[in-house]
Amino acid sequence: MTVTQTPNGFKLDDSGKRIVVDPVTRIEGHMRCEVNLDENNVIRNAVSSGTMWRGLEVILKGRDPRDAWAFTERICGVCTGTHALTSVRAVEDALGISIPENANSIRNIMQLTLQVHDHLVHFYHLHALDWVDVVSALKADPKATSELAQSISPWAKSSPGYFHDTATRLKKFVESGQLGPFANGYWGNPAYKLPPEANLMAVAHYLEALDFQKEIVKIHTVYGGKNPHPNWLVGGVPCAINVDDIGAVGGINMERLNLVSSIIDQTIEFIELVYLPDLQAIASFYKDWLYGGGLSSTNVLAYGDIPEKANDPSADNLRLPRGAIINGNLKEIHEVDLRDPAQIQEFVTHSWYRYPDDEIGLHPFDGVTEPNFVLGRNTKGTRTNIENLDESAKYSWIKAPRWRGHAMEVGPLARYIVGYAKGMPEIKEPVDKLLRDLGLPLDALFSTLGRTAARGLEAQYCARLMRHFQDKLVRNIKAGDLSTANVAKWEPKTWPAEARGVGTTEAPRGALGHWVKVKDGKIENYQCIVPTTWNGSPRDPAGNIGAFEAALMNTQVEKAEEPLEILRTLHSFDPCLACSTHVMDRDGQELTRIRVR
Amino acid sequence: MVNSESFYDVMRRQGISRRSFLKYCGLTASALALGPQFVGQIVHAMENKPRTPVLWLHGLECTCCSESFIRSAHPLAKDVVLSMLSLDYDDTLMVSAGHQAEAILEETIRKYKGRYILAVEGNPPLNEDGMFCIIGGKPFVEQLRYAAKDCLAVIAWGSCASWGCVQAAKPNPTQATPVHKVITDKPVIKVPGCPPIAEVMTAVVTYMLTFDKLPELDAQGRPKMFYGQRIHDKCYRRPHFDAGQFVETWDDEAARKGYCLYKMGCKGPTTYNACSTVRWNGGVSFPIQSGHGCIGCSEDGFWDKGPFYNRVTGLNAFGIESNADTVGLIAAGAVGTAIAGHAAVSVGKHVKGKESENDKNEREHV
Numbered sequence: 032m033t034v035t036q037t038p039n040g041f042k043l044d045d046s047g048k049r050i051v052v053d054p055v056t057r058i059e060g061h062m063r064c065e066v067n068l069d070e071n072n073v074i075r076n077a078v079s080s081g082t083m084w085r086g087l088e089v090i091l092k093g094r095d096p097r098d099a100w101a102f103t104e105r106i107c108g109v110c111t112g113t114h115a116l117t118s119v120r121a122v123e124d125a126l127g128i129s130i131p132e133n134a135n136s137i138r139n140i141m142q143l144t145l146q147v148h149d150h151l152v153h154f155y156h157l158h159a160l161d162w163v164d165v166v167s168a169l170k171a172d173p174k175a176t177s178e179l180a181q182s183i184s185p186w187a188k189s190s191p192g193y194f195h196d197t198a199t200r201l202k203k204f205v206e207s208g209q210l211g212p213f214a215n216g217y218w219g220n221p222a223y224k225l226p227p228e229a230n231l232m233a234v235a236h237y238l239e240a241l242d243f244q245k246e247i248v249k250i251h252t253v254y255g256g257k258n259p260h261p262n263w264l265v266g267g268v269p270c271a272i273n274v275d276d277i278g279a280v281g282g283i284n285m286e287r288l289n290l291v292s293s294i295i296d297q298t299i300e301f302i303e304l305v306y307l308p309d310l311q312a313i314a315s316f317y318k319d320w321l322y323g324g325g326l327s328s329t330n331v332l333a334y335g336d337i338p339e340k341a342n343d344p345s346a347d348n349l350r351l352p353r354g355a356i357i358n359g360n361l362k363e364i365h366e367v368d369l370r371d372p373a374q375i376q377e378f379v380t381h382s383w384y385r386y387p388d389d390e391i392g393l394h395p396f397d398g399v400t401e402p403n404f405v406l407g408r409n410t411k412g413t414r415t416n417i418e419n420l421d422e423s424a425k426y427s428w429i430k431a432p433r434w435r436g437h438a439m440e441v442g443p444l445a446r447y448i449v450g451y452a453k454g455m456p457e458i459k460e461p462v463d464k465l466l467r468d469l470g471l472p473l474d475a476l477f478s479t480l481g482r483t484a485a486r487g488l489e490a491q492y493c494a495r496l497m498r499h500f501q502d503k504l505v506r507n508i509k510a511g512d513l514s515t516a517n518v519a520k521w522e523p524k525t526w527p528a529e530a531r532g533v534g535t536t537e538a539p540r541g542a543l544g545h546w547v548k549v550k551d552g553k554i555e556n557y558q559c560i561v562p563t564t565w566n567g568s569p570r571d572p573a574g575n576i577g578a579f580e581a582a583l584m585n586t587q588v589e590k591a592e593e594p595l596e597i598l599r600t601l602h603s604f605d606p607c608l609a610c611s612t613h614v615m616d617r618d619g620q621e622l623t624r625i626r627v628r
Numbered sequence: 629m630v631n632s633e634s635f636y637d638v639m640r641r642q643g644i645s646r647r648s649f650l651k652y653c654g655l656t657a658s659a660l661a662l663g664p665q666f667v668g669q670i671v672h673a674m675e676n677k678p679r680t681p682v683l684w685l686h687g688l689e690c691t692c693c694s695e696s697f698i699r700s701a702h703p704l705a706k707d708v709v710l711s712m713l714s715l716d717y718d719d720t721l722m723v724s725a726g727h728q729a730e731a732i733l734e735e736t737i738r739k740y741k742g743r744y745i746l747a748v749e750g751n752p753p754l755n756e757d758g759m760f761c762i763i764g765g766k767p768f769v770e771q772l773r774y775a776a777k778d779c780l781a782v783i784a785w786g787s788c789a790s791w792g793c794v795q796a797a798k799p800n801p802t803q804a805t806p807v808h809k810v811i812t813d814k815p816v817i818k819v820p821g822c823p824p825i826a827e828v829m830t831a832v833v834t835y836m837l838t839f840d841k842l843p844e845l846d847a848q849g850r851p852k853m854f855y856g857q858r859i860h861d862k863c864y865r866r867p868h869f870d871a872g873q874f875v876e877t878w879d880d881e882a883a884r885k886g887y888c889l890y891k892m893g894c895k896g897p898t899t900y901n902a903c904s905t906v907r908w909n910g911g912v913s914f915p916i917q918s919g920h921g922c923i924g925c926s927e928d929g930f931w932d933k934g935p936f937y938n939r940v941t942g943l944n945a946f947g948i949e950s951n952a953d954t955v956g957l958i959a960a961g962a963v964g965t966a967i968a969g970h971a972a973v974s975v976g977k978h979v980k981g982k983e984s985e986n987d988k989n990e991r992e993h994v
Contacts, residue, residue, distance in 0.1 A: 057725075083688060083760065090795070095935040108691045108823060111692060156721065160723050214722070215728040217723075245701060249909050256908065259695045259696055267878065269878065271878075281917075593728075
């Protein structure tokens, strides 16, 4: 094979030089990427492979469904809590359990806390150094840096002295010769476009954000007892409310509510005075670098989240939008039904799993995950020392989910495109303003930079929603409602003999779904399709490439030996590999040995 | 390494005076049982020694340990990473990728042979020739063995590296295996928890850097200073347990008053960790304070000890400070029925295995 046209519109050419990036770093989990470059260093074929597999779904079989949140929460410690929330929703859906309003507000606050925290840490600590050259920051003039910072934000830490201190610390660090996590970066690569002062400002904020992020998660600690991995409860939330009575220190009391409220204020301030101004300043130097759109201009999917009222699953009740857009038609938003076997199916033709028939996709209620680690005949290397993958065969631990047969992109950009197309003012207006300020057309949104920008705007929206739901919680308490849990169906003897349910959230990285079947009080089957399964999916039987692969296509790489552009685009999705790799051997049977075809 | 920011530089930058620094060196000498003649050597070492390199590997895991680590309030994660040690390799934070990242691993191992710390988050799967976790086209277990060969010591972060954790729960399809079962010729310091508390993680590291020795470990390989007592021993709700005041169902009056969560399945009585003392996220709370029982996440095999909401039975519930007679008196005299039934089955038993009959029954069904 040299040149192939994919059904979703990409021309793949694997004749050029093959580049491998493994490990892909600054992500959650383990992933590998291979690309072919043409003679002009343009990516003409892209292969993304999930390189880990853990097995949680089989481990869940036979367990108490009320415990499932704790197991699934451990799918990912970066997007901590979102799997747990998805799980309690799936179990409540199956068992017909409604939750109190206060529980809905507290769950929303926790989910929004995750969104904001995750987006902030992603931007500064996992993604910024794809745009920011740390070594160039050494050349910055602290006074000029201060002027730059003060011109874009009233954030208090912006004096020449402050940036002088940051520069001194950075200089000492670099001169020590022990560069730690900054060693072997692609410093000085021509793809870095920021002037030294912008680089220094960003480095200062990298450190400030590292200090500040630990404050945001204290909201999880108040309502869930710890972070990462706070505690959840089927039927509500575990934290009782007591604002008047003896023993109030044993629950959510005035001091706790004040603590949360104060953190929300600080969070909004940090997002609006540091994150967003930095994002806009950095973007203004990369306006010409609009690679990486991939599937975003054609196919995007969102399940929606943040229900305004408890127990109302309708799309109108969701503050983050639900819907699917296909073939780039923003005028038509398709309804998404996760129970419909015709809508969502997973394929394993190019994944290291076996189906009864590998060519036919399965809905998650009937999902099977039997590992089958087989490498294609054109693989270079050996089975335990892979040099090049053969993408014509199986090449990833990630399955390929499809919506009505389409490969879809999920995540902040997908949510923002759906919300924009729906005309939601809280989404459309900030997008329009940012594009106007940068002097960019709407099409610019369909890019690596657009993905990064949507994440920042969403962090602001979610931070403000935290305030909304915290205020709502306090109003409800004031009205005399202290209820946090519905225990009517806590005991298994109250459950039907057989039940099945679906739970969804919008995780920071995109649409997340859990499908559970309960039989005789135990989990009979459990399946998850997570955001990185959508985005990082390998090819399907029809030959459609997934969102990561699509986004890398046709990108110009400055230096083949320094994969900065590849990292930049992959990071814009915020990949989460522990999440994405399916994990079930249906019968817990002896695992198959590898066979090289 | 003349330009290297030394430990002394770090302390000075954090506002510690020369005088305090010298005093600290003197105290260190006595802590290490060295005579005053060694103080000068310690001063010299602290002033000049390069930051200890740390290689932080990731196997099968969820990255909750890294996330916890960066939450550390004292010391701040940025000071640990930039000034106290040299975090040379860490897939989650490092800028470089691919072969440039792998080159760093090789360089540190070569340059600091026998002097670097290996931190491991997650564990290696051994089934499928290790290919359930692939780094650079090869099994993770190879990278782990390679990096462990010349290290000074291994820190096993979290319950994955220490015990196996969730991917090793039955039936453990990938044969996820804790680090000490693969690396058998190096000291392994287990810092369990899912995840461990941030300040416990940074304290274990800074203890080693400050006192130049490994922390004292218990029989299971955990630092005694943080894992020597059960959550129950220092739980602020313990008086309610002793008084027989229990939450009976979620969000009942007792829950709102912060009574004991024992009947809701709290594993505090059998879990060795610092949650009820150090607490979480800068001391804000811990699971029990926020209304949910402890799920025992720092204990070996906690996923397979029965449903989280089944109460622990058959334990020596009354702890190290009291004996069965005194507790029996309190239970009978002051509390009445609530604890009496429980006391009848548990008083006098010294069950260290912490596995209840319920658990055993449950496991047979799983």
